Amino acid sequence: xxxxxxxxxxxxxxxxxxxxxxxxxxxxxxxxxxxxxxxxxxxxxxxxxxxxxxxxxxxxxxxxxxxxxxxxxxxxxxxxxxxxxxxxxxxxxxxxxxxxxxxxxxxxxxxxxxxxxxxxxxxxxxxxxxxxxxxxxxxxxxxxxxxxxxxxxxxxxxxxxxxxxxxxxxxxxxxxxxxxxxxxxxxxxxxxxxxxxxxxxxxxxxxxxxxxxxxxxxxxxxxxxxxxxxxxxxxxxxxxxxxxxxxxxxxxxxxxxxxxxxxxxxxxxxxxxxxxxxxxxxxxxxxxxxxxxx
Amino acid sequence: xxxxxxxxxxxxxxxxxxxxxxxxxxxxxxxxxxxxxxxxxxxxxxxxxxxxxxxxxxxxxxxxxxxxxxxxxxxxxxxxxxxxxxxxxxxxxxxxxxxxxxxxxxxxxxxxxxxxxxxxxxxxxxxxxxxxxxxxxxxxxxxxxxxxxxxxxxxxxxxxxxxxxxxxxxxxxxxxxxxxxxxxxxxxxxxxxxxxxxxxxxxxxxxxxxxxxxxxxxxxxxxxxxxxxxxxxxxxxxxxxxxxxxxxxxxxxxxxxxxxxxxxx
Numbered sequence: 001x002x003x004x005x006x007x008x009x010x011x012x013x014x015x016x017x018x019x020x021x022x023x024x025x026x027x028x029x030x031x032x033x034x035x036x037x038x039x040x041x042x043x044x045x046x047x048x049x050x051x052x053x054x055x056x057x058x059x060x061x062x063x064x065x066x067x068x069x070x071x072x073x074x075x076x077x078x079x080x081x082x083x084x085x086x087x088x089x090x091x092x093x094x095x096x097x098x099x100x101x102x103x104x105x106x107x108x109x110x111x112x113x114x115x116x117x118x119x120x121x122x123x124x125x126x127x128x129x130x131x132x133x134x135x136x137x138x139x140x141x142x143x144x145x146x147x148x149x150x151x152x153x154x155x156x157x158x159x160x161x162x163x164x165x166x167x168x169x170x171x172x173x174x175x176x177x178x179x180x181x182x183x184x185x186x187x188x189x190x191x192x193x194x195x196x197x198x199x200x201x202x203x204x205x206x207x208x209x210x211x212x213x214x215x216x217x218x219x220x221x222x223x224x225x226x227x228x229x230x231x232x233x234x235x236x237x238x239x240x241x242x243x244x245x246x247x248x249x250x251x252x253x254x255x256x257x258x259x260x261x262x263x264x265x266x267x268x269x270x271x272x273x274x275x276x277x278x279x280x281x282x283x284x285x286x287x288x289x290x291x292x293x294x
Numbered sequence: 295x296x297x298x299x300x301x302x303x304x305x306x307x308x309x310x311x312x313x314x315x316x317x318x319x320x321x322x323x324x325x326x327x328x329x330x331x332x333x334x335x336x337x338x339x340x341x342x343x344x345x346x347x348x349x350x351x352x353x354x355x356x357x358x359x360x361x362x363x364x365x366x367x368x369x370x371x372x373x374x375x376x377x378x379x380x381x382x383x384x385x386x387x388x389x390x391x392x393x394x395x396x397x398x399x400x401x402x403x404x405x406x407x408x409x410x411x412x413x414x415x416x417x418x419x420x421x422x423x424x425x426x427x428x429x430x431x432x433x434x435x436x437x438x439x440x441x442x443x444x445x446x447x448x449x450x451x452x453x454x455x456x457x458x459x460x461x462x463x464x465x466x467x468x469x470x471x472x473x474x475x476x477x478x479x480x481x482x483x484x485x486x487x488x489x490x491x492x493x494x495x496x497x498x499x500x501x502x503x504x505x506x507x508x509x510x511x512x513x514x515x516x517x518x519x520x521x522x523x524x525x526x527x528x529x530x531x532x533x534x535x536x537x538x539x540x541x542x543x544x545x546x547x548x549x550x551x552x553x554x555x556x557x558x559x
Contacts, residue, residue, distance in 0.1 A: 014558075053403055053559060076406040083404060087397040091302070103295045104405040139401070 002065050004029060004150040004181035005050060010059035011205075012045055019045040021205040022059065027150070027181045032172060034196030035185040036283060042205040043185045044084050047152050050183075051081050064149055077105070082143040084154030084185065088135050094123035101142035119167060132159040144171060151175060151182045157191055169195055193279035201286050208286055216285040223281065224251045224261065227270040235263040296407065296415040303392075304385050304423050311381040312427035315373060319431055322368040323438045326361065326446075342500060348515045359523060361439070361446040366518035369435055369453075370460045374428055375513055378464040379492060385420045386471030387484040389413075390554065395480045400559050409555050417472055417547065424468060425461040432457035455528045456521045462539045463513040467492070469546035476554045512539055 005027035012020040020042040027033045035043050048054040050063050052072025061068055063075045088097055119137040127135060136159045144151070151172075157165050165188065172182055172195055186192050192199060201208040223241070226249045234240060234251060238260055241250040253260045257274045264272075330353075340346050348371075351363040390413070393399040402412060436448045471488045478484040499508035517535055520526040526534075 048400075048559070051404060053400065073406050073408060076404060081404045083400040085397055086401045088401070089299070089398060090396070100295055100299055101401070101405075104407060 002029075002149070003027075003062065004031075004064060005183060006060075006062040007046070007050075008060045010046060010049060010061055011057045012042075012049065012054065013057055019205055020049075020056075023202065023205065023207050025183075025200055025207065027183050029149075029181050030176055030179045031198075032176050032182040032184055032196045034192035034199035034279070035183055035202065036189065036192060036199050036279070037202035038287070041202045043202055044154050046202075047081070047084075047154050047183070047185065050152055051076055051079065078148050079150045079152055080143050080145050080148045081152045082139060082154055082156050084158070086139060088127050088130075088138055088142075090128040091126070093126055094121055094130075094138055097127060097138060098123065098142055102145065105145060106147065119164060133161055133164060136160055137164060140168065144175070146175075146178075149180060151180060151184075153182065154185045155187065156184070157186055157188050165191055189279045189283055199279060199282075201283065203287070213282070213286065217282055220281055220285060221274070222253045222257060223274070224253055224257050225249070225271075225273040226251060226264075227272075228268050229270050230268050232265060232268045235260065296402075296412055297419045300389075300416045300419040301423075303388065304420055307381070307385055308423040308427065311377060311385075311424070312430065315377050315427055315431040316434065318373050318377065319369065319435055320438065322373075323365075323435065323444055326364060326444055329364070330357070330360070343502060344505070344515075348519075351515075351519060358446065361444075362448070362452075362522040362524075363515075363519055365435060365439070365448060365453075366456065366522040367515060369432055370456050370513070370518040371515045373431070374457075374460045374464065375510065378424065378428060378460065379467050381424055382420075382464050382468040383471050383485065383488050383492065385423060386468045387475055387481045387488065389416045389420065389472050389475045391475040391478045391481045391484045394478075394559075403559065410551055413472070413476075413551055413554050417468070417550075421465055421468060424464050428461045428464065429454070429457050432460075449524070451528075452522050452524060455531060456518045458528075459517065459521070459531055459536050459539070460513060462536055462543065466509075466512075466539050466543045466546070469543045469550065473546050473550040473553065476550045476557060 003026070005025060007023060007025045010020050010023045010025075011018070023042065023046055025033075025035075025046070035046075037043050045054060049056050049061060050068055052068035052075055055069060064078055066075050068075055089100070092100065119141065121134060121137055121141070127138065130138065136156075140156055143153070143156075153172075157168055160168060169191060172184070176182060176195075176197075184192060184196060199213075201213060224238075227247060228249065237254045239252045241252050243249055261269075261272055261274075340349055348363070348367060352360055352367065354360045354363070390399070393402055403409065432453050433450070436450060436453060438444070439446045439448045467488075470491065471484065474484045474488045475481075478487065495509045499505050499510040499514070505511065512535060517531070521531055
């Protein structure tokens with residue numbers, strides 16, 4: 001069976017800046033892989049390498065069993081790619097742009113029509129009259145063709161409103177259920193959290209090793225987020241980490257969080273959430289970890 | 295797809311450029327009888343010796359030969375060299391730099407088309423948009439010259455040969471502009487660099503001592519005058535001059551193609 005993405009030790013340098021320093025990443029069929037990291041971590045460069053738009057200095061990359069360095073055109077025929085910093089042609093109407101963008105591929109209308117219904121775009125209008133979110137929706141429509149095996153999406157939810165993000169989430173889940181592979185980079189961690197089968201964290205061109213992610217996740221298992229109705233004294237065996245502006249308390253529990261929660265006065269607790277389920281917390285933990293290790 | 299998109303982008307400019315070529319030509323032809331009557335005295339007011347030489351030919355006693363020299367100046371030396379070069383710079387600056395500036399380049403490059411094909415499609419559309427009006431305008435001069443108030447014959451073959459050479463020269467400028475467009479991050483940068491080169495070449499052309507090194511020597515009256523007079527045919531013009539213009543165009547285009555294949559996004 002064809003592996004959508006298999007990359008080992010991918011490195012790329014731009015002048016003095018090491019954009020990628022030996023990145024490993026796999027994406028399997030019927031899988032959404034969240035690609036998470038701060039700005040400048042090398043995510044976009046890696047995606048461009050997958051498409052053959054940027055050459056790599058070292059490493060082995062296979063996309064649908066093809067090498068992007070030599071078979072980039074074949075890859076681009078079979079992969080849908082949404083660049084992160086792209087724009088659309090302002091002088092065209094939405095329909096003209098879609099006709100142009102999709103005209104490079106065999107004709108198929110199934111997904112664009114489905115997506116157009118979801119996004120409700122005024123395709124007859126000139127793109128220069130579109131808002132930033134509408135332009136992004138149009139770029140998505142032009143990208144999300146159903147006849148490809150792999151979707152490489154660099155910040156697809158950029159500038160989208162909450163409703164459109166929900167629609168995008170539906171679309172991507174539909175693609176995954178249809179057996180497609182998706183590599184999804186986004187700064188909206190809640191979206192990635194909701195969609196991705198698994199996440200790959202990248203900092204300064206390097207992937208955070210799986211064991212470090214696991215240990216950070218394990219540490220978070222002891223974190224509890226509490227919303228309380230009144231000021232309370234926390235029972236022993238726990239330490240207050242942070243009091244958030246919305247009144248939420250972040251507490252690190254020594255033992256089993258559920259047992260500790262049982263010690264709280266029930267009437268004073270509005271909501272309680274045990275950590276390790278939120279990608280945002282995991283990302284923050286890894287990010288702090290990375291800062292410390294530098 | 296890319297060719298059609300490029301045509302959409304330059305069609306307005308193409309119409310304006312064609313009209314400008316034609317609008318410069320028509321009054322020039324209609325002015326001929328008055329100019330002829332005014333006599334050679336005007337020529338002595340011209341600032342450079344080579345311009346006075348041209349004017350002397352335009353004012354020669356042989357009326358037909360004088361008109362052919364006049365048309366070599368108006369149609370090619372002045373007309374296409376000014377408007378054609380300006381058109382090549384205006385249309386060529388946006389070929390790649392505009393895509394880069396508008397952040398659409400990556401979207402375009404992500405299509406399953408090689409960079410060489412993208413550049414070839416864009417270049418060829420603009421080349422056609424520049425070259426076709428040169429021939430159309432040149433040929434339109436033939437019936438215009440035959441109107442009773444002017445009453446001169448322009449030989450089709452000579453006009454076509456001169457137009458061909460002049461079109462090749464415009465393509466040379468377009469190829470240079472394309473290279474600049476590939477290497478620049480914005481259209482303004484492209485226009486600045488290619489504009490600086492063109493202005494420098496024009497300045498050199500007007501300095502008697504060094505004008506032989508100006509690129510415009512490849513497309514001046516000394517080239518078109520003998521062609522229009524019937525003294526130089528296609529093969530001699532091609533071997534003496536056009537081949538160099540074409541070689542320069544090919545070299546610049548290949549450099550642009552190579553740079554485009556290697557350039558980062």
